[in-house]
Amino acid sequence: MLRLTARDLTLDHGGPPVIGGLDLDVAPGELLAVVGPSGCGKSTLLRALAGLHPAAGGGLLADGRPVTGPSADRTLVFQDDGLLPWRSVRRNVELPLAIGRTPRRARELPVRRWLERVGLAPHADRLPRELSGGQRQRVQLARALVGAPRAVLLDEPFGALDAHTRTAMQQLLLEVRRAQPFTAVFVTHDVDEALLLGDRVAVLGGGALTAVHEVPATPGPALRDLILSQLA
Numbered sequence: 626m627l628r629l630t631a632r633d634l635t636l637d638h639g640g641p642p643v644i645g646g647l648d649l650d651v652a653p654g655e656l657l658a659v660v661g662p663s664g665c666g667k668s669t670l671l672r673a674l675a676g677l678h679p680a681a682g683g684g685l686l687a688d689g690r691p692v693t694g695p696s697a698d699r700t701l702v703f704q705d706d707g708l709l710p711w712r713s714v715r716r717n718v719e720l721p722l723a724i725g726r727t728p729r730r731a732r733e734l735p736v737r738r739w740l741e742r743v744g745l746a747p748h749a750d751r752l753p754r755e756l757s758g759g760q761r762q763r764v765q766l767a768r769a770l771v772g773a774p775r776a777v778l779l780d781e782p783f784g785a786l787d788a789h790t791r792t793a794m795q796q797l798l799l800e801v802r803r804a805q806p807f808t809a810v811f812v813t814h815d816v817d818e819a820l821l822l823g824d825r826v827a828v829l830g831g832g833a834l835t836a837v838h839e840v841p842a843t844p845g846p847a848l849r850d851l852i853l854s855q856l857a
């Protein structure tokens with residue numbers, strides 16, 4: 626499990642900073658939920674943590690080492706599924722292992738285990754277009770986790786799902802973290818989702834952290850209202 630650290634981090638898209646001088650520490654095994662108004666830089670921060678967006682100032686560390694590019698240790702899950710349409714469910718899940726040059730025979734067990742864990746073993750030979758949106762997100766989750774990454778970065782992964790499927794996916798995420806702990810940064814628009822999944826909730830706004838809240842075992846309405854007021 627990875628420790629992720631931002632030190633005086635500034636991010637931009639070639640113009641004025643989207644994020645300016647941000648300090649953040651995500652402890653090994655922690656799930657940090659990040660909420661913030663649209664356009665405040667949540668996705669940009671996540672892509673920077675993934676090593677896909679360079680810092681304009683300051684820097685990011687993974688276990689104390691500078692993040693200079695993507696790594697199999699830090700995987701991303703998006704809202705849009707990003708699955709390869711011509712590969713079966715099984716071959717999509719297998720992809721990170723194939724890219725990492727894991728020998729074919731050594732791929733079988735983790736792929737099977739993750740397909741079972743996300744309930745997709747019976748659909749292993751289907752193509753992504755033959756699945757529902759929720760099923761595709763489960764494939765994406767399995768693909769992000771099959772290589773046992775030490776950190777997973779999730780960008781509104783359940784944002785496009787209906788309420789029922791979203792609840793099921795949230796429970797699945799809680800379950801898989803119990804089975805295989807990993808550090809996680811989870812971007813969401815939904816404060817209830819942040820409070821359900823997060824060990825802490827960070828509120829981002831105006832290019833900086835407005836607040837970081839510890840989430841108690843049973844968060845009450847006062848914390849929810851406080852976060853909503855900080856988002857306003």
Ligand SMILES: Nc1ncnc2c1ncn2[C@@H]1O[C@H](COP(=O)(O)OP(=O)(O)OP(=O)(O)O)[C@@H](O)[C@H]1O
Pocket residue numbers: 638643661662663664665666667668669670
């Ligand atoms: N490729 C890009 N080129 C230029 N500007 C960009 C690019 N991507 C994002 N931005 C700008 O950077 C800012 C932050 O965008 P980002 O997508 O990180 O916000 P966000 O908080 O994730 O938003 P949302 O909640 O709507 O997904 C926005 O003002 C956006 O317009």
